[in-house]
Amino acid sequence: MKRPSPSRRSFLKTSAATAAALTTSGSLSALQSAPAVHQGGGQLKIGIVGVGGRGSGAAVQAVTAHPENILVSAGDAFADRLESGLAGIEETLTESKRKAQFQVTKERRFVGLDAIDQVLNSGVDAVLLASPPGFRPMQIEKAVAKGVHVFAEKPIATDAPGVRRVAAACALARQKGLSIVSGLCYRYHDARRAVVQRLQEGGIGEILAMQGNYVTGELWSFPRQPQWSELEWQLRNWLYYPWLSGDLIAEQHIHTLDVMAWIKRDVYPRAAASLGGRQKRTDSQFGTIYDHFATIYEWEDGTRGYSYCRQQNDCWRDVNEYIVGTEGRANVFQSTITGKNEWRFQGKVRDMYQAEHDEMFAALRAGKRIDNGDYMCNSTLMALMGRMAAYTGKRVTWDEALNSQEVLMPDLLAWDAEPPKSVVAVPGITKFI
Numbered sequence: 001m002k003r004p005s006p007s008r009r010s011f012l013k014t015s016a017a018t019a020a021a022l023t024t025s026g027s028l029s030a031l032q033s034a035p036a037v038h039q040g041g042g043q044l045k046i047g048i049v050g051v052g053g054r055g056s057g058a059a060v061q062a063v064t065a066h067p068e069n070i071l072v073s074a075g076d077a078f079a080d081r082l083e084s085g086l087a088g089i090e091e092t093l094t095e096s097k098r099k100a101q102f103q104v105t106k107e108r109r110f111v112g113l114d115a116i117d118q119v120l121n122s123g124v125d126a127v128l129l130a131s132p133p134g135f136r137p138m139q140i141e142k143a144v145a146k147g148v149h150v151f152a153e154k155p156i157a158t159d160a161p162g163v164r165r166v167a168a169a170c171a172l173a174r175q176k177g178l179s180i181v182s183g184l185c186y187r188y189h190d191a192r193r194a195v196v197q198r199l200q201e202g203g204i205g206e207i208l209a210m211q212g213n214y215v216t217g218e219l220w221s222f223p224r225q226p227q228w229s230e231l232e233w234q235l236r237n238w239l240y241y242p243w244l245s246g247d248l249i250a251e252q253h254i255h256t257l258d259v260m261a262w263i264k265r266d267v268y269p270r271a272a273a274s275l276g277g278r279q280k281r282t283d284s285q286f287g288t289i290y291d292h293f294a295t296i297y298e299w300e301d302g303t304r305g306y307s308y309c310r311q312q313n314d315c316w317r318d319v320n321e322y323i324v325g326t327e328g329r330a331n332v333f334q335s336t337i338t339g340k341n342e343w344r345f346q347g348k349v350r351d352m353y354q355a356e357h358d359e360m361f362a363a364l365r366a367g368k369r370i371d372n373g374d375y376m377c378n379s380t381l382m383a384l385m386g387r388m389a390a391y392t393g394k395r396v397t398w399d400e401a402l403n404s405q406e407v408l409m410p411d412l413l414a415w416d417a418e419p420p421k422s423v424v425a426v427p428g429i430t431k432f433i
């Protein structure tokens with residue numbers, strides 16, 4: 001039986017829309033020359049879309065990255081989230097930074113599902129995207145069309161058509177010289193960078209297997225309020241709806257999957273098979289996502305990735321990657337290698353969330369662009385391939401996942417619309433689309 005070559009599993013060959021845009025063998029954090037949009041000094045205006053927990057953090061980090069980075073505008077679906085998020089940012093900044101770099105006036109605070117439009121029209125040079133992931137394809141497309149540099153939280157889509165749209169937008173960003181920086185923050189963690197580099201250079205010989213865990217507890221939820229429509233309920237509790245979050249394998253476990261692919265030099269697996277379901281979070285308040293997945297990823301060269309994620313309280317927890325090779329083993333979280341080439345990382349580790357922004361804005365000011373577009377799309381698809389395999393009970397190949405026609409996220413979403421129909425998937429019954 002003819003096996004697909006690794007390059008066939010890339011967007012380069014499989015998606016006409018993104019031809020000549022993406023490959024599966026991207027560099028760690030490609031830094032390329034770009035039009036010197038902001039070379040040297042001067043103010044750089046930043047907008048934020050989705051001023052929740054992560055968005056507020058990203059805004060502080062962007063402002064901290066350079067004294068002339070000015071936060072000028074913000075948008076959120078909800079006025080209360082917008083104001084509480086902005087208040088949190090103000091509180092976190094030192095007084096001098098607040099005075100000089102926090103300039104989100106009342107006129108530049110926007111509320112609505114398409115608040116991105118107004119944020120992009122407020123004269124920003126860069127935008128931080130941290131709303132629920134379902135909105136990300138639309139937001140990235142609009143930012144790139146407007147010529148604005150992007151920091152995009154992970155994952156970048158909740159369905160394959162969304163991934164394809166983002167890949168096409170990233171191709172356009174390349175042509176326009178725009179930076180695309182991903183919130184897949186492990187790639188900006190100094191110790192992980194060092195251990196992954198060693199593994200890529202053969203530090204444990206040939207890699208045979210990888211085990212990646214994101215086994216943790218439950219996350220937050222908001223109680224239903226009588227005045228909320230069904231749409232507002234789902235948006236406020238977006239984690240629990242696959243059309244908004246992608247399910248926990250994409251929303252959270254993607255970090256682990258991204259590390260596995262990174263270790264494999266950004267060659268992505270050819271197929272996945274997965275077991276998953278919901279055992280504890282069965283109440284309707286938890287929408288339609290699963291609470292655990294156990295997924296086997298197969299690489300073309302025979303490497304296997306065993307990946308486990310769970311969000312259940314009062315259970316064993318572990319967030320780490322364990323790598324087994326012909327000449328040793330690696331513990332990625334501990335940044336250690338045992339076996340033939342014993343090694344332990346001993347350097348300084350920066351805050352990885354701050355490092356993302358420090359590197360993004362230093363590059364922009366140096367007339368360079370950072371391009372994380374390939375891996376942010378491919379790692380999202382890797383997670384979605386695992387979800388498709390678990391939901392359907394089938395082994396799903398990369399090409400099948402990439403070409404999936406299932407649209408979870410509607411094109412247009414108005415406040416008076418019904419949310420898309422969402423049911424809990426049942427393996428063996430739920431169809432692959």
Ligand SMILES: NC(=O)c1ccc[n+]([C@@H]2O[C@H](COP(=O)([O-])OP(=O)(O)OC[C@H]3O[C@@H](n4cnc5c(N)ncnc54)[C@H](O)[C@@H]3O)[C@@H](O)[C@H]2O)c1
Binds near residue numbers: 050076130133
């Ligand atoms: N890299 C990381 O380690 C990390 C950590 C946490 C979260 N995240 C990611 O960051 C994103 C946000 O997560 P969070 O924990 O901050 O969630 P959150 O719920 O705290 O924040 C999301 C915000 O987006 C707003 N929102 C909803 N729809 C919107 C729309 N159409 N336009 C504008 N705003 C909208 C919500 O009202 C909310 O304020 C997610 O993609 C998540 O996966 C990444």
